[in-house]
Amino acid sequence: MIHQFGIHDILYLLSGAGWTLILSAVTMIGGGMIGFCVALMRISSSHVLHGIAVVYIELIQSTPVLMVVFLVYFGPGIFGIELPKFPAAALALVVYSSAFFAEIWRGAIQSVPRPQWEASSALALTWLQQLRYVILPQAVRVSLPPTVGFMVQVVKNTSVTSIVGFVDVSRAGQLISNATFQPFRVYLWVAAIYFVICYPMSVISRRIERKFNVRR
Amino acid sequence: MSYRFQFDVVLAQSDRFIEGAALTLQLSGEAIVFGTVIGILGALARTEGPRWLDWIVGAYVEVIRNTPLLVQVFLLFFGLPAVGVKFTATEAALFALTVNLGAYATEIIRAGIEAIPHTQFEAGLSLSLTRLQIFRHIIFMPALEIIYPALGAQFTLTLLASSIVSVVAANELTTVAQIIEGETFRSIEVYTITTLLYIAMALGLRSILALLGLVLFRRRRVVQPQVRMSGI
Amino acid sequence: MSMPVVSLKGITKSYGTIQVLRDVSLDVEAGEVVAVIGRSGSGKSTMLRCINGLESIQGGTITVAGHVVTQTAKQLRELRREVGMVFQSFNLFPHLTVEQNISLAPRIAKKMAAEQARGIACRVLEQVGLSEKIDAYPQQLSGGQQQRVAIARSLAMEPKVMLFDEVTSALDPELTGEVLKVMEQLAERGMTMVVVTHEMGFARHVADNVVFMHKGTVWEQGTAEVFFDSPRTPELQQFLRSSKVK
Numbered sequence: 001m002i003h004q005f006g007i008h009d010i011l012y013l014l015s016g017a018g019w020t021l022i023l024s025a026v027t028m029i030g031g032g033m034i035g036f037c038v039a040l041m042r043i044s045s046s047h048v049l050h051g052i053a054v055v056y057i058e059l060i061q062s063t064p065v066l067m068v069v070f071l072v073y074f075g076p077g078i079f080g081i082e083l084p085k086f087p088a089a090a091l092a093l094v095v096y097s098s099a100f101f102a103e104i105w106r107g108a109i110q111s112v113p114r115p116q117w118e119a120s121s122a123l124a125l126t127w128l129q130q131l132r133y134v135i136l137p138q139a140v141r142v143s144l145p146p147t148v149g150f151m152v153q154v155v156k157n158t159s160v161t162s163i164v165g166f167v168d169v170s171r172a173g174q175l176i177s178n179a180t181f182q183p184f185r186v187y188l189w190v191a192a193i194y195f196v197i198c199y200p201m202s203v204i205s206r207r208i209e210r211k212f213n214v215r216r
Numbered sequence: 217m218s219y220r221f222q223f224d225v226v227l228a229q230s231d232r233f234i235e236g237a238a239l240t241l242q243l244s245g246e247a248i249v250f251g252t253v254i255g256i257l258g259a260l261a262r263t264e265g266p267r268w269l270d271w272i273v274g275a276y277v278e279v280i281r282n283t284p285l286l287v288q289v290f291l292l293f294f295g296l297p298a299v300g301v302k303f304t305a306t307e308a309a310l311f312a313l314t315v316n317l318g319a320y321a322t323e324i325i326r327a328g329i330e331a332i333p334h335t336q337f338e339a340g341l342s343l344s345l346t347r348l349q350i351f352r353h354i355i356f357m358p359a360l361e362i363i364y365p366a367l368g369a370q371f372t373l374t375l376l377a378s379s380i381v382s383v384v385a386a387n388e389l390t391t392v393a394q395i396i397e398g399e400t401f402r403s404i405e406v407y408t409i410t411t412l413l414y415i416a417m418a419l420g421l422r423s424i425l426a427l428l429g430l431v432l433f434r435r436r437r438v439v440q441p442q443v444r445m446s447g448i
Numbered sequence: 449m450s451m452p453v454v455s456l457k458g459i460t461k462s463y464g465t466i467q468v469l470r471d472v473s474l475d476v477e478a479g480e481v482v483a484v485i486g487r488s489g490s491g492k493s494t495m496l497r498c499i500n501g502l503e504s505i506q507g508g509t510i511t512v513a514g515h516v517v518t519q520t521a522k523q524l525r526e527l528r529r530e531v532g533m534v535f536q537s538f539n540l541f542p543h544l545t546v547e548q549n550i551s552l553a554p555r556i557a558k559k560m561a562a563e564q565a566r567g568i569a570c571r572v573l574e575q576v577g578l579s580e581k582i583d584a585y586p587q588q589l590s591g592g593q594q595q596r597v598a599i600a601r602s603l604a605m606e607p608k609v610m611l612f613d614e615v616t617s618a619l620d621p622e623l624t625g626e627v628l629k630v631m632e633q634l635a636e637r638g639m640t641m642v643v644v645t646h647e648m649g650f651a652r653h654v655a656d657n658v659v660f661m662h663k664g665t666v667w668e669q670g671t672a673e674v675f676f677d678s679p680r681t682p683e684l685q686q687f688l689r690s691s692k693v694k
């Protein structure tokens with residue numbers, strides 16, 4: 001049934017935005033943790049671990065996020081399982097984002113000059129201790145702007161899960177636009193909601209970058 | 217495992233997959249060309265143009281970079297008719313991809329321009345060149361060389377992001393895949409093949425960009441790396 | 449009396465509230481070599497950059513080879529054809545070969561045909577003794593060679609006056625000689641030159657006139673011998689003492 005675009009529609013969009021935020025948060029945490037492990041594998045001296053990490057990153061970075069979502073959504077069907085929409089969406093985005101987090105952090109870790117490793121190994125620290133106490137504190141500075149910058153991408157990427165029917169703000173917009181026949185107006189609202197979420201993060205990312213550049 | 221893969225049913229449709237992939241390549245190829253042109257003009261406007269132009273282009277860049285492509289596609293698809301423009305879904309898709317890449321390219325190219333020391337600009341001025349001549353002959357290539365990896369990565373992202381325009385049935389690879397899935401009900405097989413096609417296209421694009429880089433930046437091959445580092 | 453090639457009359461220049469040049473006047477006659485010396489921050493570079501319009505001025509007039517230094521872009525370009533400028537940091541274009549570096553401006557600003565521009569590149573490279581480096585990229589050259597190419601690049605525009613801003617300061621000591629020699633040869637060929645320098649030997653033996661800048665103004669000037677042998681102001685005397693110790 002057709003109705004006029006009104007206040008409940010906006011409220012519905014906002015509840016969709018809530019799911020967008022939850023999905024984004026889960027993706028950042030999950031993708032961040034896996035990404036960190038993959039980054040460590042990438043810099044490890046083990047050829048096997050290094051190789052696995054390289055292939056993992058390359059393959060995912062060469063795949064559209066939508067395909068990852070489709071594969072994770074339909075994949076479990078092989079085993080006769082059907083994943084509910086939220087876990088499927090979250091898993092897909094975690095996997096996809098982990099490859100990008102891994103690359104960002106590998107770059108940051110490797111930007112710490114080689115002598116820092118050598119100096120710390122001379123202090124008889126283990127590899128993990130060197131990483132924990134010497135390398136990471138320096139790498140974090142470098143990684144912060146691109147990490148926050150990528151978080152913007154994470155939020156925007158959640159929108160593709162609407163294509164498999166997860167009701168985030170994009171899907172909510174689609175439903176309302178079908179019901180009101182005012183797609184342009186509805187999508188302007190949707191765009192505005194994304195902008196309100198993403199723009200502050202973009203600004204923060206830039207601020208941090210400028211601050212570090214000046215100090216360096 | 218009770219599931220039986222049936223790739224043959226899907227592979228029987230390989231002609232349609234290839235057609236879809238071809239359209240994906242064409243769409244992203246055009247978006248890359250036009251988006252880069254927008255990027256160059258946008259970067260010029262931001263670095264050389266008057267305040268108000270810098271501000272407008274800046275607003276364009278921020279709006280695009282802080283909203284999803286999916287929503288941009290919908291907005292253009294539903295918004296263009298309102299201003300009386302007639303178009304196909306594929307054209308709306310091309311428009312959205314171009315506008316999207318244009319914003320990222322503007323920022324990337326601007327960063328490249330700003331990385332060139334101001335003294336290069338002054339050297340050009342002292343040789344009696346105009347600002348535009350300086351940009352074209354002195355600033356552009358070194359700036360491009362600096363940002364080439366970032367720009368190439370962005371091109372690859374555009375190629376892959378083009379799958380999103382399937383939401384308006386743009387007839388490119390993902391749209392074709394969805395249609396075939398609807399006919400065969402072999403989701404996993406369809407999307408595995410589609411994913412492999414995207415991976416192949418992405419690797420292909422990166423190889424082409426790498427080769428193009430060798431041609432564009434001849435100096436890299438001529439000048440020995442150690443010598444280069446001791447230079448300016 | 450002939451018109452001076454470069455004439456500064458009562459130049460004032462400030463950055464915000466900081467006055468960098470105050471009432472600077474200076475005439476440079478055709479064929480004359482003027483060395484400019486002075487402490488760091490005394491305004492030497494600023495004065496030089498005003499002469500080819502890289503910096504704007506707040507007061508006074510500058511004329512170069514009949515052109516008044518103004519602010520319209522087109523007039524500035526016409527003026528800059530007559531003025532060569534060589535920088536401390538060479539500022540060669542890294543993506544262009546030596547020949548391309550040199551022929552760029554003649555081709556583009558003077559719309560010269562490619563082969564004619566190449567001819568000029570060969571000629572000026574010979575003048576700075578680097579003919580064999582014509583196809584090299586800047587990074588393949590030593591600092592001294594890069595600076596000589598930068599000089600050649602300016603010469604290719606056939607300027608009426610050349611400005612040099614501490615062109616040997618960024619060089620290893622053993623490389624300064626080759627650059628100074630090229631400049632000396634230029635002077636012998638009758639080029640009008642304004643040379644900001646810390647090389648007292650060059651100022652004394654090559655320059656016709658020497659200018660001492662202090663606190664943003666021309667504090668003292670004179671012919672090389674008089675200037676170095678009997679400085680009048682205590683500031684110059686002290687400056688000369690301190691630079692001799694170095």
Ligand SMILES: Nc1ncnc2c1ncn2[C@@H]1O[C@H](COP(=O)(O)OP(=O)(O)OP(=O)(O)O)[C@@H](O)[C@H]1O
Pocket residue numbers: 463466468486487488489490491492493494495
């Ligand atoms: N862009 C600028 N903004 C503000 N102040 C400036 C700027 N450029 C130069 N100055 C100031 O103007 C004064 C003169 O500078 P200038 O570079 O002309 O000195 P200089 O005699 O060439 O010194 P040096 O021997 O170190 O090159 C200095 O006090 C400097 O701090």
Ligand SMILES: [Mg+2]
Pocket residue numbers: 492493494613614
């Ligand atoms: Mg100076």
